[in-house]
Structure formats: structure tokens, C-alpha cells
Amino acid sequence: MALDVDGLGQGKIARAILLQPIHLVISGMNPQITSVEAILVDLPTIRAHQLSMATMQHQTMVIIRLRASDDIEGIGEATTIGGLSYGEESPEGIKLTIDTYLAPVLVGQDATNINDVMLKLNKAARGNRFAKSGIETALLDAQGKRLGVPLSALLGGSVRKTLPVLWTLASGDTHRDIEEAETLLAERRHDTFKLKIGRRTVRDDVAHVSKIKAALGDRARITVDVNQAWNEIDAALGIAALEAAGIDLIEQPTPREQRGALARLAARFIVPIMADEGVTGPEDALDLVRGSCADVFALKIAKSGGIYAMMRTAAVADAAGVALYGGTMLEGSIGSIASAHGFSALPQLSWGTELFGPLLLKDDVVTARPQYRDFDLHIPEGPGLGLQIDEEKLAFYRRDKQA
Ligand SMILES: [Mg+2]
Helix, strand or coil, X not given: CCCCHHXXXXXXXXXXXXXXXXXXXXXXXXXXXXXXXXXXXXXXXXXXXXXXXXXXXXXXXXXXXXXXXXXXXXXXXXXXXXXXXXXXXCHHHHHHHHHHHHHHHHCCCECCCHHHHHHHHHHHCCCCXXXXXXXXXXXXXXXXXXXXXXXXHHHCCCCCCEEXXXXXXXXXXXXXXXXXHHHHHHCCCCCEEEEECCCCCHHHHHHHHHHHHHHHHHHCEEXXXXXXXXXXXXXXXXXXXXXXXXXXXXXXXXCCXXXXXXXXXXXXXXXXXXXXXXXXXXXXXXXXXXXXXXXXXXXXXXXXXXXXXXHXXXXXXXXXXXXXXXXXXXXXXXXXXXXXXXXXXXXXXXXXXXXXXXXXXXXXXXXXXXEEECCEEECCCCCECCCCECHHHHHHHECCCCC
16 A cells, blocks of 8 residues: 555644644643652650660651642651661751752652652652652652542552551660560550660670560560671571570561571571561562572561552562561651551561551651550551641641741
8 A cells, every 4th residue: 555655744743733732631630749848857755765776865757748739738758767877868868859859850740640750750869768758658648638548549458457566665674674565565555576686795685585575475476676786696696595585586687788697597597587677679579589588578668669669579578478577667657657558458467567656756747646556556547648737746846947
């Protein structure tokens, strides 16, 4: 068939003229991101919280407010632990990254196409997963509000309405820790307790943990988080003693880069070994699975770079038969509830969660704080995250508040 070159060209032009206004109308229908604000907030904690790398007296969070042309606002949170002592992003750095580099990419984008927005962010900025996670939460919160559905509905729906939440005993004092655990058991708030160890000698840490386990017996599950503080030799000695004491789970005993050490420990002991710092996103998960490095993965939306990336990490674990645990960066209510929506949508979550961040804070920047009872966190059912900013509290706790 002979081509009518001239006719084809005219047709193309005609179609282009015809399609252009329609395209504009379609894109005009979708709300665009109009502004992104990153606010540093310092909230006091109920007590000093001792970790192997830092002692926290307050928690600093970056609260993100993302507004769109349909007047809907989404909120998100990017929070890390102890400045730069845990992660590679500091609160101040997260704010700078958002203000200087991410907000200009976001403004003008279709607020409803979260996959496309996140792809553009990932092209514009490498890494910076905490900042990206907070922005993704704000986009999902706004879209949930827009459609009148909970955030988990945007993930395909929740398979659990509540999540088991453990509590970290981190006063550093054995008797105080036992008293705290007894009170929380009696209140039916927590029945699993995690101990942050690795600051003291292995012998002292094992003695501390063993006394707490002996006091609580079968009434509570006890786990330990070493936060990478041990070398392989100390880890082998420590885990052998902790296993004998009846400890249920050992979290990240050795440095995250030393995957061989983790694999040898996982093969050597019956007590499950969990990777936390060692598993950020799906790529790490794949490497850990290939090396049979861990029995359990700790998932966190911040370290993965958002809820969707966390779910992709979980998919790798599911494929390999690795158990899952819902971790925290000690976020406040916004970040914790964002995590909760994500964790609620996972097919398996056999080790529960540690979403107790809001309980560690004396005060909050949301109007209704998350509900904890009968050993579970009850996930809000309202649109989006199901949370509202308390404007007065936010004005009071923001670092740049007007005197
Ligand atoms: Mg950990």
C-alpha cells in the first residue's frame, strides 16, 4: 500500500491539535503539589533512652506538610535516632535536603501520581531515604484524604487492624527495668520487651538481660538489640549465654557490613538472628537471602525510603521464607502510624512490631494520640493516616518558633 506522506503528516498535525487540549484538560483535573514545608520539631521524652550509640533526652523529628492545588494537605515525618549516630541523615540535613533539593522537584507535580513523583525524586536525588520516606507518607496521606480512604487502602488494604507492639527497656538499670516491665504487663500494654545492649562488657550485658528474663519468666518474651556493637567473637560468646538464658531474638549483633559473620552466627545458634541496620531496601534483602545471613528482617519505612520500598523489601523476605518484624526509627505519631498502615498490609509479620515511639514522648503534635491497649497499637481508621496536626502544639515545639 502506497503511503500518502502528505496526508499522514496532516493527519498527525490534526491529531496533535485535537489531542493537546484534551491532554491539558486531563492533567488540569489532577491536583498539583503547590508547596512542601519541612519543620524541625523537638519533643521531650518521658525518660532518658539509652542505646549503644547515644542517650536520648528528647526526640527531634522533621514534620512535612505537603499542600496541593485542591487545598488538601498531606503530612509526613522523617525521623532518625541520636542525630547522626544511627543513620546517615540528620534531622537538620533532612530539612535542608527537602527545602533545597526535593521541594523544587515536587512543586508542580501531579499530587495523585505517587509512583511518578517518587521516580522523579529518585532521579533528582540519590539516597536520602528518610527524607523521601517522609515525603511519600505526605503524598499518601493527602491521596487517602482526597479519596476518603485510610492509607492502607492505597496499599491494597489492611489484613490486620491492630499490631502487637513491644517496649524497649532502656533505663540501663536492671531493677528499674524489671519494675517497668511488671507495670506494663499489669497494664496489658506490652508483653514483649527489648533490651538495648552493647554499651557495657558482654558479661555485664548478659547478666543484666538474664536477670530480667529470670524475673519475668514465661510471662514475657525478651529480645535484645546489640546495634552492631559486637565483633564476631564477642557475639558468639554473648549469644550462647543469651540463648541459654531463654532470650527469644538477637538483633543485629555485628556490624552491618560483616554479612559473613551474621551468616555464621545464624547457622550456629537456634535463637533467631535478626538483621536491622544490615537490611535497608530490597537489594540488601536479596544479598542477605543469598548468603543465608538472617532468620528475621526488621523492616522500617525510613531506612527503605518509604512504605512502597519497605513492602518490596518484605516481598524478598516472603519469597525466601525469612520472618518479618516491624521496626521503628523512634518516630512520633505521624511516622509511627505511617509505618503501621504499611505493616498492616503485609501478608506476614510474625515478630510483631516496635511502634512504641509515640509512647516515649511526653507530648505530641497531633490532636488525637495513637491508642495502645491489650498489647496492641490500634490503627486509626480515618482518611489517610487518620491523624490531624495540633497547630498550637506544633507552633510550640517547632525549633524555629517565634519568641
Ligand atoms: Mg535495631
